[in-house]
Amino acid sequence: MAATDPENGLRDRGEPAIQKCKRCRENTAVVVVRQENLCCECFDKYVRSKCIKRMETYRVRYPDTAPRTLLLPVSFGISSTTLLYLLCGQLARQSSQAGRTGFSLLIVHVDETCIDSSLPPRSHLDALRSRFPDAGHYTAVGIEDIYQFRNAAREVELAAGVDEEKAHGGFDAREAVRNLLGALASPTSRTDVLAVLRTRLVVEIAKREGCEGVLWGDTTTRLAEKTLGETAKGRGFSIPWRTADGDSPFGVKFHYPLRDLLKSELVNYVSLSLPASREPLLLLCAAYSAQPKHSAASAASGRNITIDELMTQYFESIETQYPSIVANVVRTAGKLQPLRGSADGGHCMICGLPGDGAGGDMTLSALTLNAGADEGEKPRNGNKRSDMCYGCARSTYGAASYDWPLEP
Amino acid sequence: MTASNPPLSKLCAHCKTVRAQILRPKTHERLCKTCFTTVFESEIHATITTHTLFQRGSRVAIGASGGKDSTVLASVLKTLNTRYDYGVEFVLLSIDEGITGYRDDSLETVKRNAVQYGMELCILGYRELYGWSMDEVVAQIGKKGNCTYCGVFRRQALDRGAARLGITHVVTGHNADDIAETVVMNLLRGDLPRLQRCTSIVTESASSPIARSKPLKYAYEKEIVLYAHYKQLDYFTTECIYSPEAFRGSARSLIKSLERVRPSAILDIVRSGEAFAGMVAERPGGGGGSEQSAESGGGCGSGGGGRGAGGEMADMEKELVAAEAAKGLETEILMPGKRRKGLKGQQTPKVVKEQVMGNCRKCGYLTSQEFCQACALIEGLNKNRPRRMIEVDGEEVGLNGGVEGLSLR
Ligand SMILES: [Zn+2]
Ligand SMILES: [Zn+2]
Ligand SMILES: [Zn+2]
Numbered sequence: 001m002a003a004t005d006p007e008n009g010l011r012d013r014g015e016p017a018i019q020k021c022k023r024c025r026e027n028t029a030v031v032v033v034r035q036e037n038l039c040c041e042c043f044d045k046y047v048r049s050k051c052i053k054r055m056e057t058y059r060v061r062y063p064d065t066a067p068r069t070l071l072l073p074v075s076f077g078i079s080s081t082t083l084l085y086l087l088c089g090q091l092a093r094q095s096s097q098a099g100r101t102g103f104s105l106l107i108v109h110v111d112e113t114c115i116d117s118s119l120p121p122r123s124h125l126d127a128l129r130s131r132f133p134d135a136g137h138y139t140a141v142g143i144e145d146i147y148q149f150r151n152a153a154r155e156v157e158l159a160a161g162v163d164e165e166k167a168h169g170g171f172d173a174r175e176a177v178r179n180l181l182g183a184l185a186s187p188t189s190r191t192d193v194l195a196v197l198r199t200r201l202v203v204e205i206a207k208r209e210g211c212e213g214v215l216w217g218d219t220t221t222r223l224a225e226k227t228l229g230e231t232a233k234g235r236g237f238s239i240p241w242r243t244a245d246g247d248s249p250f251g252v253k254f255h256y257p258l259r260d261l262l263k264s265e266l267v268n269y270v271s272l273s274l275p276a277s278r279e280p281l282l283l284l285c286a287a288y289s290a291q292p293k294h295s296a297a298s299a300a301s302g303r304n305i306t307i308d309e310l311m312t313q314y315f316e317s318i319e320t321q322y323p324s325i326v327a328n329v330v331r332t333a334g335k336l337q338p339l340r341g342s343a344d345g346g347h348c349m350i351c352g353l354p355g356d357g358a359g360g361d362m363t364l365s366a367l368t369l370n371a372g373a374d375e376g377e378k379p380r381n382g383n384k385r386s387d388m389c390y391g392c393a394r395s396t397y398g399a400a401s402y403d404w405p406l407e408p
Numbered sequence: 409m410t411a412s413n414p415p416l417s418k419l420c421a422h423c424k425t426v427r428a429q430i431l432r433p434k435t436h437e438r439l440c441k442t443c444f445t446t447v448f449e450s451e452i453h454a455t456i457t458t459h460t461l462f463q464r465g466s467r468v469a470i471g472a473s474g475g476k477d478s479t480v481l482a483s484v485l486k487t488l489n490t491r492y493d494y495g496v497e498f499v500l501l502s503i504d505e506g507i508t509g510y511r512d513d514s515l516e517t518v519k520r521n522a523v524q525y526g527m528e529l530c531i532l533g534y535r536e537l538y539g540w541s542m543d544e545v546v547a548q549i550g551k552k553g554n555c556t557y558c559g560v561f562r563r564q565a566l567d568r569g570a571a572r573l574g575i576t577h578v579v580t581g582h583n584a585d586d587i588a589e590t591v592v593m594n595l596l597r598g599d600l601p602r603l604q605r606c607t608s609i610v611t612e613s614a615s616s617p618i619a620r621s622k623p624l625k626y627a628y629e630k631e632i633v634l635y636a637h638y639k640q641l642d643y644f645t646t647e648c649i650y651s652p653e654a655f656r657g658s659a660r661s662l663i664k665s666l667e668r669v670r671p672s673a674i675l676d677i678v679r680s681g682e683a684f685a686g687m688v689a690e691r692p693g694g695g696g697g698s699e700q701s702a703e704s705g706g707g708c709g710s711g712g713g714g715r716g717a718g719g720e721m722a723d724m725e726k727e728l729v730a731a732e733a734a735k736g737l738e739t740e741i742l743m744p745g746k747r748r749k750g751l752k753g754q755q756t757p758k759v760v761k762e763q764v765m766g767n768c769r770k771c772g773y774l775t776s777q778e779f780c781q782a783c784a785l786i787e788g789l790n791k792n793r794p795r796r797m798i799e800v801d802g803e804e805v806g807l808n809g810g811v812e813g814l815s816l817r
């Protein structure tokens with residue numbers, strides 16, 4: 001769809017009228033970007049400028065200070081691969097212009113093959129390293145390495161019912177992660193909690209390695225998906241923490257340098273032979289498949305699809321026709337401020353965010369609802385679930401009746 | 409996954425004595441009919457008591473359309489009022505929009521309900537109040553955008569009806585699906601003020617002396633239908649023949665898909681919406697008590713997909729592109745200014761004015777303008793000049809009007 005749409009997309013080479021690029025008015029247009037015909041060079045400039053604008057904070061600083069280290073998680077998908085490419089170019093320019101750089105990168109791949117064996121192996125990181133050898137340090141970690149981080153891991157172990165003894169002798173972290181996710185009631189809960197684990201792992205590594213911040217590859221489209229997805233999962237309170245640039249509650253900064261680019265624009269970008277990269281970046285995107293994971297029919301039936309996937313499908317279906325509406329969702333999300341007083345409410349034991357403290361308020365039926373109402377004030381601290389935010393309580397809820405060790 | 413304990417699974421999860429007959433839509437619990445109706449009623453009772461919706465000795469109007477939501481609301485309130493001795497006098501208040509084949513039939517239902525529940529009934533018509541029935545409005549302006557008129561008219565009509573009855577509190581049949589849908593719609597439209605207000609259970613606004621509340625706020629549409637079915641309630645099923653807007657349609661189909669993936673999603677969206685209420689910065693000029701009351705209208709009736717009317721999304725896309733272009737010029741001049749938090753510049757320009765409430769010069773209804781919204785619309789109709797959208801009190805009320813479906817469900 002995206003590739004042939006007249007409003008945004010690669011221009012069909014078979015099109016009779018050869019159009020000139022609207023910006024330089026010289027070259028032949030190869031792509032339509034927000035209703036403008038652009039040539040490859042101008043499209044490249046467009047993409048670069050969107051990213052550079054969001055990286056303002058990390059331009060070369062005077063007087064001379066040590067470059068700040070930023071963690072760049074790469075999933076081998078289109079967005080993070082593009083971001084790596086763009087940042088690599090920015091670093092090269094900084095070096096040649098100023099003789100030094102404003103930041104340095106720690107490129108981290110989180111290997112989740114222990115949960116999904118269809119994912120590309122971590123060895124693919126070598127392909128990135130040989131393509132961008134000067135981008136920074138490269139390293140791969142397993143999602144199960146979350147158990148190496150004491151504080152975060154303790155809570156997760158407790159939640160997973162991993163015994164103290166087990167944690168010492170013969171503890172299999174891969175098995176523990178599988179058990180933890182397997183204990184959850186639905187695919188939606190599993191992807192939800194997996195995303196939480198991934199974020200927390202990246203944050204823990206960033207802190208251990210002294211990184212100032214994390215550069216997430218989220219596009220406009222992805223941020224819009226997240227906004228509605230988090231809303232649908234009862235995590236509305238967390239949207240500022242999950243979509244805004246700047247300080248995060250984890251003590252490292254979060255940045256989204258691709259926030260002004262649409263997913264479909266990146267799909268076009270990686271498919272082209274670029275001025276500085278004759279070989280399309282797509283070849284590096286081992287985790288990307290042009291085939292949508294779910295058919296429209298399976299989305300409609302709600303079978304075997306998660307809320308996150310549903311949102312992906314929704315926004316990818318409207319972004320070509322309504323890119324500004326997608327962008328506007330993200331702008332609106334950006335205007336939401338953290339709940340007043342959320343900072344002193346303690347942090348959710350699962351996601352680690354300043355909780356809405358509302359796990360205990362999670363009402364599902366009259367059975368839970370009236371139990372609270374009869375006792376008058378609900379005991380906030382007495383209730384185990386109030387250690388969680390509403391969204392985490394929801395995602396771990398269904399597990400109760402399926403051998404989840406914490407409850408009923 | 410659920411089928412792990414064979415013997416018990418046949419029994420009602422609540423009473424554990426009777427065979428389960430229903431898979432409860434909200435929780436996927438297996439319940440017997442009796443337990444389902446009991447649980448459904450006690451959830452509404454809990455909503456009412458938690459929020460202290462009613463005062464003993466007061467008179468409260470039920471916005472009644474003859475549709476399933478308001479009929480179930482009237483029936484449940486009748487039951488609870490007796491069971492828990494609320495000591496409230498409920499009155500049915502109906503608005504006759506003047507839509508042939510829809511409202512005339514549904515009003516017959518309301519009349520029967522009034523007898524069945526032993527409640528007083530008051531019916532007020534658009535024709536009588538405004539000199540225009542909806543059929544006449546549509547004949548003049550066409551089907552597109554008529555929800556604006558219906559919404560503005562109904563909001564005032566309810567207030568006037570309540571005033572006529574000497575009542576200051578109207579309850580409406582908005583259910584959890586409607587509210588979830590409105591949350592999603594306001595995110596898609598980027599309507600922050602409405603996003604802030606749309607989940608509040610009680611809405612009072614400077615522009616209306618009448619408080620409105622939604623006792624069915626946490627009730628699922630599917631369960632309302634089930635309840636009506638088991639109680640054999642007499643309600644009218646046809647939906648408003650004038651189709652809802654594209655944004656609502658798009659939001660509605662998304663909500664339905666989400667519910668299929670995870671039944672709790674509707675409740676979870678309402679919960680997120682409640683969080684948003686505390687996450688929107690106070691508007692400049694203070695107060696934040698804006699003219700538009702927080703109604704999260706349920707569309708005209710709980711209408712179908714509305715996929716046909718894709719125009720609105722396209723219109724909004726155009727507006728946003730234009731705003732972006734205008735901002736682009738401004739940005740060039742301002743550069744290199746540092747921008748915070750990814751919010752570059754303002755959103756679609758929306759003038760936020762200080763709100764000073766006064767009375768409409770024509771009809772006396774509360775407004776911050778010279779004329780109230782209804783009078784402004786009527787003026788337009790009378791001048792034979794169709795208007796698709798109007799800017800009222802710094803807030804655009806074109807798409808939803810906020811109030812349609814408010815009570816007439
Ligand atoms: Zn060009
Ligand atoms: Zn949480
Ligand atoms: Zn039962």
Ligand SMILES: [Zn+2]
Pocket residue numbers: 768769770771772773779780781782783784
């Ligand atoms: Zn007036």
